[in-house]
Amino acid sequence: MHCLAALCVPIVRKQPDCTTADMEIYLQQQLRYAESSSGTTQGQVKMTYDFVTFGETMIRLTPPNFQRLEMASAFEAHVGGSESNTAVGIARLGMRSAWVSRLTDNPLGRIISGTLAHWGVDTSHIVWTQADRVGTYYYEPERSPRPAQVIYDRAGSAFARMIPDDVPVALFQPGNARLLHMTGITIAAGVSAAAGRVLKLAQAAGWAFSFDVNHRARMIDTNTAREAYQPFAEAANVLFISENDARLVYNFAGQPNEILRSLRDRFPQPAVIVLTRGAAGAVALTADGKTLPQSAFPADGVDRLGRGDAFSAGFLYGYLSGYDTGLCLRWGAALAAAKFTIPGDLPLVDAGQMQALVAGAPTRSFR
Secondary structure (H helix, E strand, O other), X not given: OOOEOOOOOOOOOOOOOXXXXXXXXXXXXXXXXXXXXXXXXXXXXXXXXXXXXXXXXEEEEEOHHHOOHHHOOOEEEEEEOXXXXXXHXXXXXXXXXXXXXXXXXXXXXXXXXXXXHHOOXXXXXXXXXXXXXXXXXXXXXXXXXXXXXXXXXXXXXXXXXOOHHHOOHHHOOOOOEEEEEXXXXXXXXXXXXXXXXXXXXXXXXXXXXXXXXXXXXXOOOHHHHHHHHHHHHXXXXXXXXXXXXXXXXXXXXXXXXXXXXXXXXXXXXXXXXEEEOHHHOEEEEEOOOOEEEEOOOOEOOOOOOOHHHHHHHHHHHHXXXXXXXXXXXXXXXXXXXXXXXXXXXXXOOOHHHHHHHHHOOOOOOEO
């Protein structure tokens, strides 16, 4: 019988563990927020969140010790979802993040909500249901020359059956958050109508919007995806897309700078378009036509899942902090490298270590 061997996170809500450096950065961040909101007058709304995201989170089951799926007699279980991964990264850097989703009210659903709350993400806007199920997926890690293998078991999940009327409208008020983040995985999950309502509510509230294409070929074919992603990508202030997705979904060819210009022709709205390139780093194209490259930080890899989500968290932390695009890229690269060293999907980074890495120390790789 298979067992959930690695579920050791308590379900009770508690504050994330913090180092001294974590707490120093967190307190500095909170002081800045307090100063920025202290001058509010009657009728103004004090900002509740920096970052709100909408998407599905699942239980990931992985055989231990790089076993094949068909060999496994036990599985390590991890909580993971692209949007919530990014929310955790944002929270670990001291910003206020919230995750919106629909979950079945059973032990698996409570594992997900409890884990995210434990690491600092506000889960009070989850839409709970007694029906449906929690999505899971099986992941067999790669071990060269053997590729990774993923088997999804998410059909009929509570999130996949979310409709526009389920959206917690009261959350989407002017001044209640600074930015909404979504990914193409959410669109591919079959909830584009609910996602569309979330986006319209956020836009009406004056929030910024970031979108990560994050294409999943096992969930949606490229022609359907290209059309489905369009209204979200063209509405974004910040657009993330991997070089592989740009080639696969949009058939763009050439060098990274050429791909970025093709993306700009298709999506003129974003203030910045970020092309992620895995081990080759990332390149950004700003609204004034400047291209800015960023090399990847060296890292001793342990678990590659969630690296792109960690990159988004680092970049958006910089964006919300008012940093220039080059520094945003550096924060993204730092978090992606750190996540590569951490088992599971969540970027449980140390804020002090990230600040030191972005500043240029340590110069050695993570070990």
